[in-house]
Amino acid sequence: MDMIVHPALLFLALAIGGVGVALSIPRRRFQASLVGGIIAATGVGLLIVGLGGSALSGDGTLPSPVFHVLAIIALGSCLQVITHRRPVYAALYFILSILATAGLYILLAAEFMAFALVIIYAGAILITYLFVIMLASQSQVEGQEEGLAEYDAVGRGPITATVASFALLAALTVLVFSGLKDIPAPDAARVAAAEMAVLDRLPGKVEKALAREGLIESGEIVVGVEEAQGVATAVVRGIGGGQRRVALPESVSVTNTEGLAFNLLGDYPGTIEIAGVILLMAMLGAVVLARKFAQIDEEAKAAAAAALAEGSTTGGQGHA
Amino acid sequence: MLDLFLAQSAFPQAMGQGVLAHYLFVSAAMFTLGLVGFLTRRNLIIMFLCTEMMFQAAGIALVAFSRYHLNYDGQTFVIFVLTVAAAEAALALALVVFLFRKRDSLSAEAWLEMKG
Structure with missing residues (x-):
């Protein structure tokens, strides 16, 4: 080895x-x-x-x-x-x-x-x-x-x-x-494609970034992100309805939270349901464990409640 | 110093295998410490704390692999590990409180004999 x-x-x-x-x-x-x-x-x-x-x-x-x-x-x-x-x-x-x-x-x-x-x-x-x-x-x-x-x-x-x-x-x-x-090194093309797929679902973010850089005029909207001739480009629709492509600047990238959110909610929606069921079962189990203890002392509790009721009625009479 | 810190954080850059080995070693060592604790301690609460430590060690390995492969799946899985850890903590602690009230002791050896 x-x-x-x-x-x-x-x-x-x-x-x-x-x-x-x-x-x-x-x-x-x-x-x-x-x-x-x-x-x-x-x-x-x-x-x-x-x-x-x-x-x-x-x-x-x-x-x-x-x-x-x-x-x-x-x-x-x-x-x-x-x-x-x-x-x-x-x-x-x-x-x-x-x-x-x-x-x-x-x-x-x-x-x-x-x-x-x-x-x-x-x-x-x-x-x-x-x-x-x-x-x-x-x-x-x-x-x-x-x-x-x-x-x-x-x-x-x-x-x-x-x-x-x-x-x-x-x-x-x-x-x-x-x-x-x-262990193989990450495939750069696959990573870039995954990042573009996330950006494609975030046209508002891309639009803001492009407007900040002055690459699109006001009134133009970003409708999607796709690859063209090997570079990531934003598809921009103008006021008249015509489309043009704008190459994405370096500053537009997917943050960790965005990437994780689309991975979690887009790729594993069923798993979230199962996680919810696990948490619910844990909660039920904890409640059951706590209840069982109360049931053991049910008689003592009834006796204590009776004694308390007795005490309060005599106390009330005393005040009157 | 800050340059070093930031250079490593930039996500699109690939992480070297040497760096991955460091993180995997920390993960394995933390898992081992959790195992030692689980085997040697006799306090029920500390034993469950040690299982949480093993969960955390698994989380480090998952996030390190996620960073190495530039893929979010590992981090997504850590969320589910956290879910399981939370569920386990709720159940285990309810059980510990229940057992403590029965024997008035947190020792695992108070439960060597059980009635079927």
Whole structure:
């Protein structure tokens, strides 16, 4: 197999990372969180350096320095999520890793998904998690250290879990790094055609852009976008009804949100319906789970209601 | 610095395979951390948090491939991953609250034995 990173370097880096992660998992006697974190970061750093070297000698492209900062923040806070003994802090660190991931999405020119991730994950899902952590926190028990529950303070089989997981990571990285060369480069003609198809559905946007550049006069309207002699042109209808073609300037391009919107609503309308059904079923399931609990105490609730009614009537008589 | 940042963001430009490898590695490492957490932690809430982390790792790989192929399908799929994650969070948390009220504990090991 021909890997972009030397196998020895890959496995050494993964082994170092695994030792670091295994060290930082909570244990009965000690938790070497800082030392483990540093060791794991060394492993990841070694692999990133190897990757960077191979990328430079390959096609000469490197991710921007911003990528490295965001990747370190994301992976570091993920390590904190799985090693922190206090669930509230784990959830807060997960929010940090989501913010770093949103940064990675912006680097990947996926602005809409970056904002959706922050709003849905950090804004909605994680806040629900925080609510439940606070709702389901145990009352403080005497004799436990720092008020921590035993199941939060001690991990379960750290060595086995780490070895199994890093074996999976080794398999994944070996597959990815050896098969990367076989991934074809994007077809420029197909990408340009897809962009033109989106612009064809947005005549208003094209018209505004052309009017701003002074390429069409007021009163002329854009009826479509199509290819002519290898360049993208806008079909413009004049006031008299005659049509002419105007070559699209460089400034007219599809934004991420527009492209994603037409892909989502144009190509996958049925999937949206299914997603709606999934959300509805989840909502129904949550309601059913909550109701079942109320039914268990139905008798106690009736007794409490009767007692309350009794109390209010006697209270009312007392006032009178 | 800003030039580097913007040069990579320009969408029509193709992304190199070396850059793709970096993103895929971050994705795989995050998935592994989520798996380690799911296997070692004993708190039900943290275990579900770790599954969310694995969803997020899959999302990074999808968006990176979407960027590499200059195709929006990957990002569209991330929207559905978010949907499933939201549905899972709602159900899992309802279940956790239900279980917590029964045993007064969030430990996964409180449920080693179940009546059929």
